[in-house]
Amino acid sequence: MNTDILIKPLVTEKMTGLMEQGHYAFEVAKGANKVEIRKAVEARYPGVKVKEVRTMVVRGKRRSQLTRRGKVSGRTAGYKKAVVTLVADSQRIDFFEQI
Numbered sequence: 001m002n003t004d005i006l007i008k009p010l011v012t013e014k015m016t017g018l019m020e021q022g023h024y025a026f027e028v029a030k031g032a033n034k035v036e037i038r039k040a041v042e043a044r045y046p047g048v049k050v051k052e053v054r055t056m057v058v059r060g061k062r063r064s065q066l067t068r069r070g071k072v073s074g075r076t077a078g079y080k081k082a083v084v085t086l087v088a089d090s091q092r093i094d095f096f097e098q099i
Contacts, residue, residue, distance in 0.1 A: 005032045005040040009095050010081065022086040024093055028055070030080050037082045047091035054083045 010025040018024075028037055034053040041050055060078040064071055086092070 005029050005036055006044060007079075011095055019092075022051075022088065022090070022092070024084045024086070026082050026084065028080050028082045030057075032080065032082075034082075037084070041084055045091075045093050048093060049087040049090040050084055051087045051090075052085040054085075056081050056083075 005028055007027040007029065010027055012025075015023070015025045024041075026037070026041070028040075032040075034055060037053050037055070038050045042048055057080050058078055060075040062073065062075055064073040066072075
């Protein structure tokens with residue numbers, strides 16, 4: 001169940017700074033709601049207690065490329081992002097332990 005909801009963790013420079021404060025970002029399924037995301041995170045990472053879940057839909061960006069045949073334009077894929085805040089006394093999530 002949680003593999004269908006949590007697609008991948010989002011590790012960016014901004015989110016790496018927020019990880020110290022207990023905030024973690026995930027790309028999630030478009031149809032997932034906050035309750036399902038909370039349950040999926042707690043099931044995937046044992047010992048983690050979720051305090052808050054914030055979701056947002058990230059729109060795809062327009063991209064264009066100049067080729068010999070002319071201008072080719074398209075869009076990148078959009079996705080749903082969830083920022084999960086953990087309880088202060090909860091165990092932390094380490095995305096880099098499996099590398």
